[in-house]
Amino acid sequence: MTDLFSKFDPLIQQRETLLSTGITDPFSLVMEEVKSPTVAVCNGRETILLGTYNYMGMTFDEDVIAAGQNALTNFGAGTTGSRVLNGTFQGHKECEDALKEFYGMDHAMVFSTGYQANLGIISTIAGKGDYVILDIDSHASIYDGCAMGNAEIVPFRHNDVEALEKRLKRLPADAGKLVVLEGVYSMLGDIAPLKEMIRVSKEAGAMVLVDEAHSMGFIGPNGRGVAEEQGVLDDCDFIIGTFSKSVGTVGGFCVSNHPKFEVMRLVCRPYVFTASLPPAVVACSAASIRKLMHNGNKRAHLWENSKTLHKGLIDLGFTLGTETPQSAIIAVIMPDLERGAMMWEALLHEGLYVNLARPPATPAGMTLLRCSLCAEHSADQVTEILAMFEAAGKKIGII
Template sequence: MSEGIAQQDQLVEHEGGTKDLFSKFDDIIQTRETLLASGVEDPYNLVMEKVLSPTRAICNGRDTILLGTYNYMGMTFDPDVLDAGKQALADYGSGTTGSRVLNGTYQGHKECEDALKEFYGMDSAMVFSTGYQANLGIISTIAGKGDYVVLDIDSHASIYDGCAMGNAEIVPFRHNDIEAMEKRLKRIPEDAGKLVILEGVYSMLGDVAPLKEMVAIAKKYGAMVLVDEAHSMGFIGENGRGVCEEQGVIDDVDFIIGTFSKSVGTVGGFCVSNHPKFDIMRLVCRPYVFTASLPPSVVATAATSIRKLMHGSNKRAHLWENSKTLHKGLVDLGFEIGTDEPQSAIIAVIMPDLQRGAIMWEALLKEGLYVNLARPPATPANMTLLRCSLCAEHSAEEVQTILQMFERAGKAVGILES
């Protein structure tokens, strides 16, 4: 009898208003439901039925130009990269089934790290299973309780999550504001551990950080510097080493974080460094120690791609031409662009609001063009963006076709005047 009463009491307690842990997402759920109720196709549930090349895929049964991937250097279908992956798959199997500190380090992992060290001219390299994990692991391990992390307010989610995991004190400053960064550093106790985190290219607007000035200020106040070059590796800088190389500070930063999921064309993340104690990270970095390592086929494709990017000057030049052409063309059509001049392979087209941004996104998809619909809170200043990510494999003719598609779609939905 008492058991039955206890069960009833528990049921009443549950029905009486136990907090739904999903309630924190109600605003996002409502926004999504309102958007879909208007008849717009779900912009975050696109399926590519078949990928034809780095720049084209079949989406919803339609041959579609891809302008919303991070395949900046077009390495996903490079014959040498594919052959390396196939050979590693045949020689080593489909996965390692273990962590890097146990059974998960194969010859290919070492060769991939060697390729990174050669590419950046650095003493040490660590490969992670994702780029997100690279930031999460490195930041949380080197900046802990009592330390201060000074970062750009527009930093990537993985950077913020790394700070939170390490329990460091987060000190944000206004985006790309050199003076604001210095003011924050001045207020930190002189004897405290300090890490300044910057990005070479910021992914939403595609704008570049003033690293030369910022790194100098960081060093002036005794801070270590970490630069995330995820969106600049491969095509910015004489050798494709990113904004650090372009602005002449690659030897002054302490850590460079990057990813394989963009210019390298596969998946994974990494950190390179010249710090003499860096190798201890392999034993103390939890996201590295407690994660299964990348499959042999993945590190083989990454290593091959990285070595080819060392000699990618022609591709880099063509990508820059594509960026300049698209940026000017969109401005001439009357679109509002996130940067005054092209600074990277990312061109952000600013939309009036989420509803009209989604309508424009759908209109472009029906034209046969895929771009990213980026919305708050991921975007700066609550902007809705159509983010265009160019590829070195886009032909000059494709870029002109893209501009024609933007013009027709813009006029059809009222973003441009007819």
């Protein structure tokens, strides 16, 4: 009998070889206590968190927590149903209203995760006979949405406007076309040239979906993302986002001005056939979204943190994923997986948690340490982080 797990043997062997050296498993870290958006207790030690997506530090915001506690008391622990049946509570509508106000758009649809938002929207609007044109470094949820919808996938070179334009010109003029882009790419933290990409997409008669998961709340004058920053928000047919980054909870969403958008609630399978978010989660999310509208000072502080850390790591001799700071993500390129894991562990021993990212999640087969800054990191913490990187880098021989 064929062992269906045999396909994973190379990965199992790689993991066993890595752990046989005595390195802590970097993918099984347990946080025993979370003290704030930037500090947790890991392995019994107080640790600075530089590997969460808590960009705006909303997880411990007093108003957000109070909203969740109130909803938990008044509406219970869960909905036990789909949004199209008994799973739409007052809080779900209020959360969608907050999103519509935040983006200034006509329609908002909340999903139970950000992954489901991409899976549901892409698979529903682009089906057999349609084309999805996407950046080759797109998130797994985007690729999975394409596969589920059975559309023809047309990838193009990362952030290459000319390559996108060439792909579009080769497609049948009368075919349904959806161009899927991301504002900030999650591994290297680089931003997309959305203005140029949306222009060539519209010229080719394509609809445009932009995933702003890693830019919502932070980038743009009002925190609406890279599309707002580049002045093309109104040219986007769909904006996808998540609550698990700047909003500080869990869930996903799509906002749109398309006049027929509401039909998605009846035809989008990952929306129709899954339980809706618990009342406390949507209440926390709505409160957080409304506060993000007025967080200009926190956005400015996060930019300062990003610039300071980026320059400091360059000055220490590390190789980074971008030449300049472009987002709250700073990727530190490692020579290989083994030394990347050793560096990750050395940083943990120093009292710093970052993400170890490896292929196939990373582009071009890279191993990297991904640092995700938070608006709640103090200037002193950023200085401390740089000292930890210097000590660990010298210990492992990376610098």
